[in-house]
Every structure is written in C-alpha cells, then in structure tokens.
Amino acid sequence: xxxxxxxxxxxxxxxxxxxxxxxxxxxxxxxxxxxxxxxxxxxxxxxxxxxxxxxxxxxxxxxxxxxxxxxxxxxxxxxxxxxxxxxxxxxxxxxxxxxxxxxxxxxxxxxxxxxxxxxxxxxxxxxxxxxxxxxxxxxxxxxxxxxxxxxxxxxxxxxxxxxxxxxxxxxx
Amino acid sequence: xxxxxxxxxxxxxxxxxxxxxxxxxxxxxxxxxxxxxxxxxxxxxxxxxxxxxxxxxxxxxxxxxxxxxxxxxxxxxxxxxxxxxxxxxxxxxxxxxxxxxxxxxxxxxxxxxxxxxxxxxxxxxxxxxxxxxxxxxxxxxxxxxxxxxxxxxxxxxxxxxxxxxxxxxxxxxxxxxxxxxxxxxxxxxxxxxxxxxxxxxxxxxxxxxxxxxxxxxxxxxxxxxxxxxxxxxxxxxxxxxxxxxxxxxxxxxxxxx
Numbered sequence: 001x002x003x004x005x006x007x008x009x010x011x012x013x014x015x016x017x018x019x020x021x022x023x024x025x026x027x028x029x030x031x032x033x034x035x036x037x038x039x040x041x042x043x044x045x046x047x048x049x050x051x052x053x054x055x056x057x058x059x060x061x062x063x064x065x066x067x068x069x070x071x072x073x074x075x076x077x078x079x080x081x082x083x084x085x086x087x088x089x090x091x092x093x094x095x096x097x098x099x100x101x102x103x104x105x106x107x108x109x110x111x112x113x114x115x116x117x118x119x120x121x122x123x124x125x126x127x128x129x130x131x132x133x134x135x136x137x138x139x140x141x142x143x144x145x146x147x148x149x150x151x152x153x154x155x156x157x158x159x160x161x162x163x164x165x166x167x168x169x170x171x172x
Numbered sequence: 173x174x175x176x177x178x179x180x181x182x183x184x185x186x187x188x189x190x191x192x193x194x195x196x197x198x199x200x201x202x203x204x205x206x207x208x209x210x211x212x213x214x215x216x217x218x219x220x221x222x223x224x225x226x227x228x229x230x231x232x233x234x235x236x237x238x239x240x241x242x243x244x245x246x247x248x249x250x251x252x253x254x255x256x257x258x259x260x261x262x263x264x265x266x267x268x269x270x271x272x273x274x275x276x277x278x279x280x281x282x283x284x285x286x287x288x289x290x291x292x293x294x295x296x297x298x299x300x301x302x303x304x305x306x307x308x309x310x311x312x313x314x315x316x317x318x319x320x321x322x323x324x325x326x327x328x329x330x331x332x333x334x335x336x337x338x339x340x341x342x343x344x345x346x347x348x349x350x351x352x353x354x355x356x357x358x359x360x361x362x363x364x365x366x367x368x369x370x371x372x373x374x375x376x377x378x379x380x381x382x383x384x385x386x387x388x389x390x391x392x393x394x395x396x397x398x399x400x401x402x403x404x405x406x407x408x409x410x411x412x413x414x415x416x417x418x419x420x421x422x423x424x425x426x427x428x429x
Contacts (some may be wrong), residue, residue: 003201006307014215019312026228027284033235035283113305
C-alpha cells in the first residue's frame with residue numbers, strides 16, 4: 001500500500017485542511033460538551049463556597065461580639081445583683097418606715113378619739129347623777145316640806161325665793 | 173516530491189551502519205487508505221486522518237459520558253466527578269498562569285488541542301500510528317495557533333501590531349517577518365520530529381529485538397516497555413505541554429496590554 005512520511009505537494013494542503021477541520025470540530029465539541037459546563041459548574045461552586053465563607057465569617061464575628069457582650073454582662077452581674085439587693089432593701093426600709101408611721105398616726109387617732117369618747121361619757125354620767133340627786137333630793141324635800149310646813153311658811157318661802165330671784169341674775 | 177519509506181530506512185541505516193533491506197518491516201509510513209476525488213481534487217484519506225477520527229470519536233464519546241454523568245454531579249464531588257474536575261481545573265489554571273485571568277477563555281480552545289495532541293502521542297502505545305507523527309496534523313494545529321497569534325495581535329494592538337514589525341529599526345522588517353514565520357514552522361516540526369523520531373526508534377528496536385539470537389531473547393522482556401515509557405509516555409506528555417505552553421505564550425506575547 002502506498003504511504004508517505006513527509007510530503008510537500010497539493011496533497012499536503014488537502015490533508016492539512018482535513019486535519020484543520022478535525023481539530024476545530026474536536027475543540028468545539030470538547031469545549032461545548034465538557035470544558036465549559038464543568039468549568040461553569042466549578043465556578044458556580046467556587047462562588048457559593050466564597051459566599052458561605054463570607055457569611056460564616058460574618059456570623060462568627062457576630063457570635064464573638066455577642067460572646068463578649070455576655071461575658072461582660074456576666075462579669076457585671078455580681079455588681080448588678082448587689083445594687084439590686086441594696087435598692088430593694090432601701091425600698092423595703094422606706095416602705096416599713098412609712099407603714100410604721102402610718103400605723104402610729106392611726107393609733108394616735110384612735111387613742112385620741114377614745115379619750116374624747118370617754119370624757120364625753122363621763123360628763124354624761126355625771127349629769128345623769130346630778131339630775132337624779134336633784135330629783136331625789138327634791139322628792140325628799142317635797143315630802144319633808146309637805147309634812148312640816150304651814151301655809152304661811154310656804155307663802156313666806158315662795159316670797160323669799162321670788163325676792164331672791166329678783167336680786168340675782170339667773171346664772172345657769 | 174516527498175521523503176519516502178525507503179529513503180528514511182536507508183538514511184537511518186546509513187547513520188547507524190546497519191544494512192537495511194527493503195523487505196524488512198520498519199514501518200513508519202502513513203499509509204493511504206482511500207483516495208477520493210472531490211471536485212477534481214484528489215483527497216487522500218491516510219492512516220493519519222483515520223487515526224485522528226478514531227481519537228476524536230473516543231474523546232467525544234468520553235466527553236459525552238462525562239456530560240451525561242454531570243447531571244448527577246453534586247456540590248460535594250465524589251468518584252469520577254473528582255477526576256474530570258481535576259482535569260478541567262488543571263487546564264484552566266494552566267491557561268490562567270500562561271495567559272492571565274483575562275484570557276482564560278482560551279482554555280476552551282487549548283483543552284481540545286491538548287487532548288488531541290496528548291491522546292495522539294499516547295496512541296502509539298496501542299499500536300496506532302500517532303497522528304502527530306504526520307506533519308499535516310502538526311501543521312494544521314500550528315496554523316490555528318498562527319492565526320490566533322496574529323488575530324489577537326491585530327485585534328488588541330491595532331496599529332501598534334504593524335508598528336512592531338519596524339522595531340527596533342525599520343531595516344529589520346524582513347528579519348521580523350521571517351521570525352514570525354519561523355514560529356509556526358518550529359512549533360510544528362518540533363512536535364512532528366519528536367513523535368516521528370520516537371516511532372522510528374521504536375520500530376528499529378522491535379526489528380533489532382526480532383533478529384536477536386535465541387540466547388539474547390531475554391531482552392524482549394522489559395526493554396520495549398522502558399523505551400515506550402520514554403518515547404511515547406514521557407516525550408509524548410512533555411511535547412504536548414511544550415506545544416500548548418508555547419502556543420499560549422506566543423499568543424500572549426502578541427496581545428498588547
């Protein structure tokens with residue numbers, strides 16, 4: 001069979017043209033079928049990974065900030081506790097003082113009212129007793145007088161009394 | 173006009189003082205399998221072309237398989253996904269390192285070129301005649317590089333591209349043009365020569381091993397493997413990287429920015 005190792009004639013040009021077409025077809029096919037899709041796939045993943053790393057970094061810094069904040073809070077929590085306790089104690093103290101003062105005032109009021117009542121009752125009782133003494137003595141003296149007094153003496157007494165009344169002002 | 177099998181054989185034989193005879197089976201020619209006549213032009217369908225089609229079919233089939241598998245690709249890669257991602261990412265970073273981030277789209281082109289040259293060079297291991305051991309293939313690939321070099325030069329540089337031929341002094345214009353033309357020639361002949369050379373040496377080694385006296389037949393074990401490792405695998409991979417790297421560097425050099 002015929003063959004060649006190197007030829008430089010019109011057949012070379014045809015063969016070069018055929019190989020040129022072959023090369024172009026192969027490159028086009030490989031690019032379309034494999035290179036471009038796989039590269040796009042890889043690049044899409046690269047972007048996604050970069051995005052995830054970015055978001056992870058953002059979240060990490062966020063978490064670190066929160067951690068620092070909470071650590072700070074934990075550190076301050078003792079002081080805060082003492083402060084709250086002090087405040088509560090002071091408030092309780094104030095409240096108890098107020099309650100005691102109120103109670104004292106109330107007790108005083110009750111006491112005063114009771115004393116007033118007692119005095120009034122005493123006076124009332126005294127008046128009652130006076131009235132009864134008067135009544136009894138009037139009754140006794142009436143009986144006595146009825147037994148011992150003449151009409152002239154009675155008249156005399158009335159007159160004296162009237163004249164007395166004329167002499168002094170009515171006091172009571 | 174052309175350098176033919178017998179000439180190569182006698183040349184090599186003369187160099188190593190080895191009396192070649194025409195019936196020996198040192199076979200480095202690209203056989204012409206079919207001669208077609210299309211519109212008055214004689215089109216040779218040679219072994220090179222057929223082997224290229226086989227390689228293309230294999231590569232496209234593999235690409236299709238990966239493409240179908242890609243539907244199941246996951247955010248966390250596993251299995252074959254790792255392999256294909258490694259390959260594509262390596263190519264991408266290779267292009268980016270040679271041409272900068274901005275021209276990463278050249279990866280689409282050079283991925284195909286890289287795959288074609290690499291698989292062609294390695295196809296010798298399977299008994300194929302490597303398509304890259306034919307100047308027509310390397311010239312075709314280099315032609316695309318040549319077009320890309322000057323297209324990118326004109327597109328990005330505009331006037332300064334043409335001015336570049338007159339630098340440092342206008343007298344050097346012919347030298348500059350020659351140096352531009354030398355680029356594709358050196359690129360294509362480097363790849364072609366390396367692969368053809370490896371192929372010729374391997375053919376000769378097989379011939380020599382076949383003619384060994386029975387006492388020395390032990391050399392048939394291991395010696396071809398080691399030489400294949402060097403000429404096909406090592407030289408094949410290195411030449412692929414060199415070809416693609418140089419192509420990218422030449423294009424980058426002409427880009428004005």
